Amino acid sequence: MRNFDLTPLYRASVGFDRMADVMDRALSADIASYPPYNIEKTGENAYRISIAVAGFSADELTVEVKDGAVIVSGRKASEDESRSFLHRGIANRAFERRFTLADHVRVEGASHEDGMLNIDLVREIPEALKPRRIEIAKPVKAVGKLDA
Numbered sequence: 001m002r003n004f005d006l007t008p009l010y011r012a013s014v015g016f017d018r019m020a021d022v023m024d025r026a027l028s029a030d031i032a033s034y035p036p037y038n039i040e041k042t043g044e045n046a047y048r049i050s051i052a053v054a055g056f057s058a059d060e061l062t063v064e065v066k067d068g069a070v071i072v073s074g075r076k077a078s079e080d081e082s083r084s085f086l087h088r089g090i091a092n093r094a095f096e097r098r099f100t101l102a103d104h105v106r107v108e109g110a111s112h113e114d115g116m117l118n119i120d121l122v123r124e125i126p127e128a129l130k131p132r133r134i135e136i137a138k139p140v141k142a143v144g145k146l147d148a
Contacts, residue, residue, distance in 0.1 A: 034095055035074070045123040046108075049099060054115040055092045061117055063110045070099045070107060070119060104129075 037051040049070070053061060056074045064071045073096040101107075101121070108120040 034091060034093070035097065037097065039099075042120075045125075047105070047121040047123070049119040049121070051097065051117045051119075052115060053112070053117045055090055056117075058112040061112065063107070063117070063119060065101075065107050068101050070101060070121075072097045072099075072117065072119070 035052050037049060040048050040050070042048050049072075051072060053074055056076065060074055060076055062071075062073045062075075064073075073094070075094050076092045079092075102123070104125055105121050105123045108122045110117065110119045112118075
């Protein structure tokens, strides 16, 4: 695997700190596979993160927005020690999963149904950043004086 040094990007740019941080995190992060998730586009400015959280109740899950990221964590309540498993294939281990949000994306809500945690996101572009048409002024014709 390659290692990238982003130091030149930091010292040669102004105002792109967040983008550089995102790239740095993406390149250095460990790729975790638990729990599995989907990210889908549900509309022109709407998205949904669906996370498979089989075995977790809504009370054992936490969705938090902090520092431009959605942080989803699951903590299983203590197990009943009297249960004896012959095979344990369902992972009920604790987890934390982070999703970095783009500018102007906010969490609209979350729901838990049939072992899936769905987080709905919406992108709201401020009026100042939306494209707008600028009218081009036409020259005013000069009215000449009449000499008598």
